[in-house]
Amino acid sequence: MDTQIEIQAMGERAVIASRALTSISARRKNVILQAMADELDARRADIKAANQQDMQNARQSGLNAAMLDRLELTDIRIAAMIKGVRNIAGQKDPVGSVISRWIRPNGLEILKTRVPIGVIGIIYEARPNVTADAAVLCFKSSNAVILRGGREAAQSNAAIVAALQAGGARKGMPADTVQLVSTTDRAAIQHLVQLEGLVDLIIPRGGEGLIRAVMQNARVPVIKHYRGVCHVYIDAEADPNMALAIVENAKCQRPGVCNAIEKLLIHETIAPNILPIIAARLAELNVTLRGDEAARAIVPDIMPATESDWTEEYLDLILAIAIVPSDDAAIAHINRYGSHHSDAIVSENAAARKKFCVAVDSAAVYANASTRFTDGSEFGMGAEIGISTDKIHARGPMGVEELTTYKFVVKGKGQVRE
Amino acid sequence: MDTQIEIQAMGERAVIASRALTSISARRKNVILQAMADELDARRADIKAANQQDMQNARQSGLNAAMLDRLELTDIRIAAMIKGVRNIAGQKDPVGSVISRWIRPNGLEILKTRVPIGVIGIIYEARPNVTADAAVLCFKSSNAVILRGGREAAQSNAAIVAALQAGGARKGMPADTVQLVSTTDRAAIQHLVQLEGLVDLIIPRGGEGLIRAVMQNARVPVIKHYRGVCHVYIDAEADPNMALAIVENAKCQRPGVCNAIEKLLIHETIAPNILPIIAARLAELNVTLRGDEAARAIVPDIMPATESDWTEEYLDLILAIAIVPSDDAAIAHINRYGSHHSDAIVSENAAARKKFCVAVDSAAVYANASTRFTDGSEFGMGAEIGISTDKIHARGPMGVEELTTYKFVVKGKGQVRE
Numbered sequence A, B: 001m002d003t004q005i006e007i008q009a010m011g012e013r014a015v016i017a018s019r020a021l022t023s024i025s026a027r028r029k030n031v032i033l034q035a036m037a038d039e040l041d042a043r044r045a046d047i048k049a050a051n052q053q054d055m056q057n058a059r060q061s062g063l064n065a066a067m068l069d070r071l072e073l074t075d076i077r078i079a080a081m082i083k084g085v086r087n088i089a090g091q092k093d094p095v096g097s098v099i100s101r102w103i104r105p106n107g108l109e110i111l112k113t114r115v116p117i118g119v120i121g122i123i124y125e126a127r128p129n130v131t132a133d134a135a136v137l138c139f140k141s142s143n144a145v146i147l148r149g150g151r152e153a154a155q156s157n158a159a160i161v162a163a164l165q166a167g168g169a170r171k172g173m174p175a176d177t178v179q180l181v182s183t184t185d186r187a188a189i190q191h192l193v194q195l196e197g198l199v200d201l202i203i204p205r206g207g208e209g210l211i212r213a214v215m216q217n218a219r220v221p222v223i224k225h226y227r228g229v230c231h232v233y234i235d236a237e238a239d240p241n242m243a244l245a246i247v248e249n250a251k252c253q254r255p256g257v258c259n260a261i262e263k264l265l266i267h268e269t270i271a272p273n274i275l276p277i278i279a280a281r282l283a284e285l286n287v288t289l290r291g292d293e294a295a296r297a298i299v300p301d302i303m304p305a306t307e308s309d310w311t312e313e314y315l316d317l318i319l320a321i322a323i324v325p326s327d328d329a330a331i332a333h334i335n336r337y338g339s340h341h342s343d344a345i346v347s348e349n350a351a352a353r354k355k356f357c358v359a360v361d362s363a364a365v366y367a368n369a370s371t372r373f374t375d376g377s378e379f380g381m382g383a384e385i386g387i388s389t390d391k392i393h394a395r396g397p398m399g400v401e402e403l404t405t406y407k408f409v410v411k412g413k414g415q416v417r418e
Helices: A002-021 A026-042 A044-060 A065-071 A075-090 A129-140 A151-170 A187-192 A208-217 A240-252 A271-284 A293-298 A327-337 A350-359 B002-021 B026-042 B044-060 B065-071 B075-090 B129-140 B151-170 B187-192 B208-217 B240-252 B271-284 B293-298 B327-337 B350-359
Strands: A098-103 A109-116 A119-124 A144-148 A178-180 A201-205 A230-234 A261-267 A288-291 A318-324 A342-346 A364-369 A386-388 A396-398 A404-415 B098-103 B109-116 B119-124 B144-148 B178-180 B201-205 B230-234 B261-267 B288-291 B318-324 B342-346 B364-369 B386-388 B396-398 B404-415
Touching (some): A002 A144, A002 A178, A002 A187, A044 A075, A044 A151, A075 A129, A129 A151, A144 A187, A201 A208, A230 A327, A240 A342, A240 A364, A240 B404, A261 A271, A271 A293, A318 A327, A350 A364, B002 B119, B002 B178, B026 B044, B026 B129, B044 B075, B065 B151, B119 B129, B129 B144, B129 B201, B151 B178, B187 B208, B230 B327, B240 B342, B240 B364, B261 B327, B288 B293, B350 B364
Parallel strands (some): A144 A178, A230 A261, A261 A318, A288 A318, A342 A364, A404 B364, B119 B144
Antiparallel strands (some): A386 A396, B098 B109, B109 B404
16 A cells, blocks of 8 residues: 555656656756766766675575676666767757648648657666666656666666756756656556556566566556567568578577567578578577478478467577468468567569568568668667557657657637637 | 457457458548448438337437437438548548658668558447448548447447448458447457457547446557546636637537536636626526636626536536636646646737647647637548547547558668678
């Protein structure tokens, strides 16, 4: 009950902050962001000491090496965090821009105007650098933010938020613009996602377990990133060298991320030529291959794939391969088994590329390029708060613009409705 | 359990339809829409007979006059329904348009492209004309739709959907593009709003009770329209004649709709001059006034308002009046008690108008015009599926464009990530 009261009070304070944020100019926000970066810079030692405490606790409670790596704030990571804040200060401000404007026959002028969403809750896991990223992206888009990080990073997060608050306050950031849930009570998440009328949007950043837990309880809108089950499809008329380069890059350049491919589809007419070359190259790169019957008939070394291989997100050096009889079959496979994240066709045939790009229902569809480009900075959008696999409001990389909504401003001279 | 299986199967069929819809051209969709209108026209007698049955059942079960009026399909209403379908055929097609396009330094071309959302569920109450409106708006935007209308209108809805399906099918509309939930089992709604992975968006259209019931169970995104607690604020520098005309229009022209005002705020310096005139005029129009102490000190006939008057949506000839000491107090009042729908300022002072339009957190903010203009057709957007009081994806009137989302189409020449 105490947790519920605490979260409710945070929501009420965030609403007050979000009202105050509407009168902060773009120039002032950038001054505040630079002051936040300065303060992080001045408190590097504090932040590192707090992180050392978290690391020590985490080691004692037996966190695995991968989790410890995510938790650790090295000098390089702290420097990158500070640089990230300064970069966001330099980005274009989306708030207040007029998306479209028209005049009605009765003389009413209608301006569809970009405005902040209001109060955003960010729920994340062990990585403390998400704290600074999420806070400054929300602030740049004039939203108040309530942060709920992983318990493992409690000290680190508190130190980072303290720096952001102190730096921001010095230059006039409204109180409670950036708040951190301090209780480690897991019920805090449940209360946060039920703050109808106070929290306008929840963005969970983390594994599927976290996101499902949020969805179980959510009463406010959630934009989520489930899984990245991404495909490359090699069409009958693909350039074999390009296909090999794209598959290698999309699978191996960083296999543990959401925009790496997990599946390879190959048109049956090109498979006998190209699959042996791809299989040999991927074997050199230590990729385990799993294939359907047709793939194994061409390259017998490939392990047999089971039905679950078509939906699994390995996040590892594993690739499932299927041979398809047509472009339509490839498209149907991707729409059925994929996660609507990022999928690519390799083809020299313009009609095939066009059909694929229209019919594949994913946030990002690629013609003759690697799926690894699905990323706010690779897209030229600047820093991202995450990648949406949802279909409403925002799809794919979400930058500051995707943290805004719009309102209609209607200017009249006394018009009334007939 | 049978209902659950039925709804699940409808969802699966809708997904198949939504895939097929991606290859239907804009021109073909309009041919199909005209065929739908033709078929409604040919079946006027059937539709009317079905509606007579619904009306008879409704009378027997004691529905009140207002409900019976909503349920009834007169010749005029059927003609308007048919005309509505033809109008939507004539509207601009949003699907496939390129929202923005840019080229990255590595040569990748990125096209942010408008695409359908996929499968949309519409849950509504007694009015059978919503059936045709919702179906054709979803189809025009290339979405498959699952309709769940009120039990009272079951026969009417079935007759309308049969006409739309038959007309559409004749011109190549994919099967299951438009489906109607035929069971009257209330559990159908619960199952429909939990079809994660099949239904992409739910739009409930109806009273607050329906919307709260949907939200209780929803596992898929919902865009909702709660209440219209709309305000007019008369600033110290308002033109009294304009203020009177706007208040009269916004309150009285159609008091039972969401964009009619329920509250009037008046700056304290102008209130002694303007309130007596407004109160006298509204009394002539049979409006009951409820006011705070300051309002009653000026016009003693005004009934006292209680705290709940500031949040209540009367949908009737009742108006609550508060006197405020400043523009800031008016803005704070509206943001606190309003429903973020439509709010207006009347003022000759440009700075006051600008401040109000920036700070009031509503879907539509008006300067010197009646709130009654918040409407898809008054905004020039064509027919609307509803008015959103949500803050993500769509705010205010939702037309066909708001029934779309986007994807990124990325065109390369073999680019891979460094």
